[in-house]
Structures are given as C-alpha cells and as structure tokens.
Amino acid sequence: MPTSTFFTSAIESPALTTTEIVMRHVREPYPPLHRRRPSPARLLRDHDGHPHRRFHQCGSRRPFLQGTTSSIVPCPMTTRRATLVSTSPTARFASRWALTLAVLLGAASADDAGLTPGPSLRTAAGRSFLIGVGVNDRIPARPQDWPLLLTQFNSVTPENCLKPDPVQVAEGRFNFSLADAFVDFAVSNRLQVVGHTLVWAKDDRTPGWFYRDGTNLASAELLLARMKTHIETVVGRYRGRIATWDVVNEALDDGTNYLRDSGWSRACGEEFIARAFEWAHAADPGALLIYNDYNNELPNKRAKLLRLVRSLMERKVPLHAVGLQGHYEIDRIPFADLEATLAAMRELGVKVVVSELDIDVIPRGRWWAEGGKYRDELAQWDPYRDGCPPEILQRQAEQYAQLFQLFRRYADVIARVSFWNLHDGQSWLNDFPWKRVNHPLLFDRAGQPKPAFDAVLKTLQDTPPGDRP
Structure with missing residues (x-):
C-alpha cells in the first residue's frame, strides 16, 4: 500500500485511531519482495542509535536475507516430514511495515494507549547498560503496549516462544511462527532481542522426547546430538538478528549438590553446559552468550x-x-550478597546481566516452609487486591533505588538490566506461587509510572557510572 493511501485513509476516517488504521491496512495486498535487496550488514545498535559496546567489539553483524520462509521447518537430524506453515514475504513485509509505521506515528499511538511520552529509563541509563524487559510473546499484536515498551526499553525478551518446548514441538519439527513474528517486530523497532532459552536444565521444562530412545532412556551421546541439532537450528535461524542468548537456564542445584538433578546432569554431568555454549557460539559467533539462574547472589549458590x-x-x-x-x-533483598557476586564477576572478567528483575510486595517464603503446610492458608491471602498501600509502594521505590545505585557502581560489569514483564497487570507474580493481585514492577496496571519508576529514573540520572552515591 503506498504511503499516500495510508494518509488518505486517515483523512477520510478521522474517527479511527492510528493503530486501527494501520491494522486495517495490514490485510491489504502488498507488492512482492522477490526483487528486493537484502539490507546491508550493520552494527547492532542500542535504541538511541549508538553502537552497543559489546557488539561494536565483535564487528559487523550479518544481513538477514528476506525471502520465503516456513514457520515450521524439518530438522536435519531426521527424515520425518514436517507440517509447513508458510509465511510469505508479502505477509512478513506487511506486518513489518504496519508495525513500524505505527511506531513512527508514536504520538497518536501513545494517545491510543492512554500514555503520554515522558522521561525514559533507557535514555537515563545512557550507554552504561541496556534497559530491557520480558514481554508476552504476542506483543506484535498488542499495539496498546507499544508506546510504553518503545519509550522505556531497548532490549526485549520473549517470555516463552523461544523455549525448547514450544519451539521443537516434536523431534524434528520446529515451530517458529510466534518467534518469527516476535523477532521481526523487535528488530524493526531497533530492540535488541534476548533469546530465552536454548537449554532449560529442568525435567519439567524439557520436552520428554529429548530423554527417550524408544522405551529406553536416551544415552548421553543421543541427548547431546539432539541438543546440538536444536541449538544449530534455532540459533542459526536468527543468526545476526538475536543479539543475546540465554544458552543454559537454571542448571545449578538449590541444595547441597553442584548441579540440579535432571536428565541432563544425570546423563552428561557438566558436559552438556560446555557443549551448549560451544555449539551456540559456532552457530552465531557474534552473539552474547549467557548462563542464567536465580539466587546466584546467595553465598551457597554463588559458590x-x-x-x-x-x-x-x-x-x-x-x-x-x-x-x-x-x-x-x-x-x-540481599544487597551485600549481590554486591559480593558482582565484585566476584568483575574479578573474573565476566559480564553480568540482571535478567528478570522485580520486587514482590507480598512475602512468599512461607509457601515453601515446613513442607508446604501453609499453602491452603496462603492460597486465600490476597492483601492488595484493591490496591497497594502508599507506604508499601514507597518502600518498594526506595529498594529499587538502592538496587540501581548498586548497578551503577558496577556499570563496567553489568551489560543489561531487564525487568520481568511490562507492568503490574502482566506480571507472572500475579499467579506465582499462588494467585493474587501483585504490584512488583515500575508501572501500574494502566501502564502509568509508580513511585518506583521515579526512584529508578532519578537514580540513573543522578548517579554517574562507577561513582559511589
């Protein structure tokens, strides 16, 4: 659709919002792309257009060649046929064009979402570290979330669509429909993508067929071969487009053992972790590769x-x-333990990302206490269903500020700080570990800034990187 057609529609339909006009025209026919040239290779840049430090050192990224693709592709390890869901260049271009145009007309989109552009976390952080967020896989189809996302953040992590289970739906059958749409949306809007995750070292998060060889357990050799094929297929598909990968997730044990007990550790020991990183690097030498886990700052798990x-x-x-x-x-919040972990990583010369940040305002420790004896009681406890008290929000704000003071002191170590979910209404903590109304993030359910946002913004603006407050 020519640009003039879009603006004619806007004039002829003044009652329509920008988003409605854009989404209506997504269904219009578009010219074929078979004669379009691929974009030139370019440095990965942050949201303000500056080459990002880590990737500037790695050199130029490779171009992504546009062409007919399939959202489900056969795995090279098997001859089993896959069901193909075609995504034509015309449809992909239509989607990218509509998303980009809606963002370029950001003022109208912001009005549609009830948001007013204002101070930005990503701008306040400058070039110290990226400010990211984990979001719903279907963000490309949720224009009401775009203004907040694109104003505040320059890195984005899909919650689920790149995890092993939804990606490789059966051995040799890869479903990339949601992941393709997510990556297209993010790249077209200059958001760096975090691929989460290639290997999740928990048995309930790994497709069961990975561990089986007919009626027997898969050998270490078969398990590693399957992992290699999975990594090569997924990372290779997004080579040069996904900037960062959580290669292995949650492989360390919470108790006295070194590694979490799983099909991976039982068959392969630590070897599966090393191989996963080697194969991910071979598939995309320019990607930043991460080991991701929780409670790493606590002394037992830090060791x-x-x-x-x-x-x-x-x-x-x-x-x-x-x-x-x-x-x-x-x-x-274990501030001293967190600083000790950051200091240890600085000494080793290893970067850190804060990958899934939130501050739960409802204590949850009793859920696991004494064999779960309090769970029936806690399942009925929903103290802030009608709103979070101002004094709680203020304490939360102060503690977020303390965290970001610490992050600024270690800006030479920290590459990114990502929040887990866009606003309180979308937080996973509304359902984990029991269902209740939670308020753990910087923006409320209407996407409006909370005291925590103001505190973080002020800390980023007032605390130079590396200086102690």
Whole structure:
C-alpha cells in the first residue's frame, strides 16, 4: 500500500485511531519482495542509535536475507516430514511495515494507549547498560503496549516462544511462527532481542522426547546430538538478528549438590553446559552468550556459580556473561550478597546481566516452609487486591533505588538490566506461587509510572557510572 493511501485513509476516517488504521491496512495486498535487496550488514545498535559496546567489539553483524520462509521447518537430524506453515514475504513485509509505521506515528499511538511520552529509563541509563524487559510473546499484536515498551526499553525478551518446548514441538519439527513474528517486530523497532532459552536444565521444562530412545532412556551421546541439532537450528535461524542468548537456564542445584538433578546432569554431568555454549557460539559467533539462574547472589549458590564459571573459563568455553534473575521480595533483598557476586564477576572478567528483575510486595517464603503446610492458608491471602498501600509502594521505590545505585557502581560489569514483564497487570507474580493481585514492577496496571519508576529514573540520572552515591 503506498504511503499516500495510508494518509488518505486517515483523512477520510478521522474517527479511527492510528493503530486501527494501520491494522486495517495490514490485510491489504502488498507488492512482492522477490526483487528486493537484502539490507546491508550493520552494527547492532542500542535504541538511541549508538553502537552497543559489546557488539561494536565483535564487528559487523550479518544481513538477514528476506525471502520465503516456513514457520515450521524439518530438522536435519531426521527424515520425518514436517507440517509447513508458510509465511510469505508479502505477509512478513506487511506486518513489518504496519508495525513500524505505527511506531513512527508514536504520538497518536501513545494517545491510543492512554500514555503520554515522558522521561525514559533507557535514555537515563545512557550507554552504561541496556534497559530491557520480558514481554508476552504476542506483543506484535498488542499495539496498546507499544508506546510504553518503545519509550522505556531497548532490549526485549520473549517470555516463552523461544523455549525448547514450544519451539521443537516434536523431534524434528520446529515451530517458529510466534518467534518469527516476535523477532521481526523487535528488530524493526531497533530492540535488541534476548533469546530465552536454548537449554532449560529442568525435567519439567524439557520436552520428554529429548530423554527417550524408544522405551529406553536416551544415552548421553543421543541427548547431546539432539541438543546440538536444536541449538544449530534455532540459533542459526536468527543468526545476526538475536543479539543475546540465554544458552543454559537454571542448571545449578538449590541444595547441597553442584548441579540440579535432571536428565541432563544425570546423563552428561557438566558436559552438556560446555557443549551448549560451544555449539551456540559456532552457530552465531557474534552473539552474547549467557548462563542464567536465580539466587546466584546467595553465598551457597554463588559458590557453585563461581565453580561453573571457572571450569568453563579453564576450558575456554565461550561464556560471555552470567544472568542474575533478580526476583526479589520487599524488605528481603540481599544487597551485600549481590554486591559480593558482582565484585566476584568483575574479578573474573565476566559480564553480568540482571535478567528478570522485580520486587514482590507480598512475602512468599512461607509457601515453601515446613513442607508446604501453609499453602491452603496462603492460597486465600490476597492483601492488595484493591490496591497497594502508599507506604508499601514507597518502600518498594526506595529498594529499587538502592538496587540501581548498586548497578551503577558496577556499570563496567553489568551489560543489561531487564525487568520481568511490562507492568503490574502482566506480571507472572500475579499467579506465582499462588494467585493474587501483585504490584512488583515500575508501572501500574494502566501502564502509568509508580513511585518506583521515579526512584529508578532519578537514580540513573543522578548517579554517574562507577561513582559511589
């Protein structure tokens, strides 16, 4: 559709919002792309157009060649036929064009979403570290979320669509429909994409067929071969487009063991972790590769993390950063332990990403206490269903500010800070570990800034990187 057609529609339909006009024209026919040239290779840049430090050092990124693709592709490891869901160049271009145009007309889109453009976290953070967010896989079809996302953040992580289960739906059948749409949307809007995750070292998060060989358990050799094929297929598909990968997720044990008990560790020990990083690096040498886990800042688990990092470094495995998830509870944030972990990573020369940050205002520790004896009681506890008290929001704001003061002191170590979900209404903590109305993020359910946003923004603006407040 020519640009003039869009603006004619806008004039002829003044009652329509910009988003409605754009989405209406997504269904109009578009010229074929078979004669279009691919974009030139270019440096990965942050949302303000500057080359990002990590990737500027790595050199130019490779171009993504547009052409007819399939959202489900056969795996090279098997001859089994896959069901193909065609995504034509015309449809892909229509989607990209509509999304980009809606963003370019951001003022109208912001009005549609009830948001007013204002101070920005990503701008306040400058070039110290990226400000990211984990979002719903279907963000390309949720224009009401675009103004908040594109104003505040320059990195984006899909919640689920790149995890092993939804990607490789059966051995040899890869479903990329949601992931393709997500990556297209993010790249077209200059958001760096975090691929989450290639290997999740938990049995309930790994497709069951990975572990089976007919009626028997898969051997270590078969398990690693399947992992190699999965990584090569997924990372290779998005080579040069996904900037960062959570290569292995949550492989360390919470108790006394070194590694979490899983089909991976039982069959392969630590070897599956090293191989995953090596194969991911081979599939895209320019991507930043992360080991991601929770509670890494606590002394017991930090010791295991340091053991893993040193082991991989001795083997010259391409581990570039560790991810500290950062799912904290109000009044229980281990600031000293977190700083000790950051200092240890600085000493090792390993980057850190804070990958899934939030501060729960409802204490949840009793859920796991004494064998779960309090769970029936807690399942009925929903203290802030009608709103969070101002004094709680203020304490949350102060603790977010303390965190970001610490992050600024270690800006030479921290590559990115990502929140987990866009606003309170979308937080996973509304359902985990029990269903209740939660308020853990910087924006309320209407997408409006909370005291925590003001506190973080002020900290970023007032605290120079590396300086102690």
